[in-house]
Amino acid sequence: MGGLKFHVLMYPWFATGHMTPFLFLANKLAEKGHTVTFLIPKKALKQLENLNLFPHNIVFRSVTVPHVDGLPVGTETVSEIPVTSADLLMSAMDLTRDQVEGVVRAVEPDLIFFDFAHWIPEVARDFGLKTVKYVVVSASTIASMLVPGGELGVPPPGYPSSKVLLRKQDAYTMKNLESTNTINVGPNLLERVTTSLMNSDVIAIRTAREIEGNFCDYIEKHCRKKVLLTGPVFPEPDKTRELEERWVKWLSGYEPDSVVFCALGSQVILEKDQFQELCLGMELTGSPFLVAVKPPRGSSTIQEALPEGFEERVKGRGVVWGEWVQQPLLLSHPSVGCFVSHCGFGSMWESLLSDCQIVLVPQLGDQVLNTRLLSDELKVSVEVAREETGWFSKESLFDAINSVMKRDSEIGNLVKKNHTKWRETLTSPGLVTGYVDNFIESLQDLVSGTNHVSK
């Protein structure tokens, strides 16, 4: 694609689940000859550097995160603190405004991409620049935030789904996010998101029209501005990286599609009793299993938190692992047949692209909406039944896994058929590149001012 080359300044929220997708998108822009200045905290630099596929076109700049009361000295990313303290880190991000202005002055970008730094449009206006609010969670999550305060389970007027909703029994997922600090730190997350949506020049969402088109239209209408889609935006599979030998060896002992793999992403920390119930549910399945989760609250290792006698009983067929595993490579291993996931947005796409049966146990609000999208709207997965407190029993985990793994199960066959159809749609040739090419064209129009993007 030819045309105007532009320079983007990207300033994502200091969380892995935000910085990484911003960088994936930066790689796509850089591949087409555009340039990016990527602004992140120093610590994040080390994690992200190796994901920069175009170091000539994508230049990192580090921002110094000021200290705010209530956070340990030196905190720079949300992975270092409980999610319930995230609002303090957001207020630290607000204090970087001078630094951002300095970078804008120095690198003279054409556009600024941001997500939670809701004041970016004000900065950009002073410099005569356009801004893009880049949404890295699902469009349904944003759509459901646009009309706050409604009753759980009741769709607000015009909302495009009666299924992709938080229900009364999902109140626990909001508690999981509630701030624990008592200091006034400025706008809350909802206010930041809505201000960003309203004040940016365009909204870009990392999703596909095929799956969330109706939610994107709803956002466009509600915010009265153009919504651009980047498509799912995945990193190219890294052919130089292979699955760790220990898992290759372990998995090779099992039949195709027989192993149940469970991972709950980069943030979820279960309570100890829920963690033990999860282990017991996996034991009940009688299948080989690998659970890769963080040690539960209050325990420093997985070992010390396991249910009594568990290790002995599942020896040789069950592993509970407290460290990072290579999720995408595990999902594509022929022995893995079922993926039990929290349905974070990244994992949602990875599960859709895999050919595993999908079982979902969401923990936070957006994960619940992603779960409803997959289980109720697309019918490609099943959700584990839970009580109002959010608790799920070993029996309900077993039931969900069994319902998709049992030979000749009606629901198992249905989700498999639907999942195959969606996987084929999403991997159809040209789908991803089509999204990226259209997206870049729209940005070129935005930069050159040929299109009036505000309706």
Ligand SMILES: O=c1ccn([C@@H]2O[C@H](COP(=O)(O)OP(=O)(O)O[C@H]3OC[C@@H](O)[C@H](O)[C@H]3O)[C@@H](O)[C@H]2O)c(=O)[nH]1
């Ligand atoms: O052991 C692991 C765990 C996770 N992963 C990878 O880490 C990534 C996790 O990203 P996800 O988006 O699924 O989940 P996170 O736990 O980071 O979720 C966060 O950001 C996305 C939001 O939807 C979630 O609500 C939020 O919690 C995935 O790409 C997954 O493959 C591993 O490779 N190994």
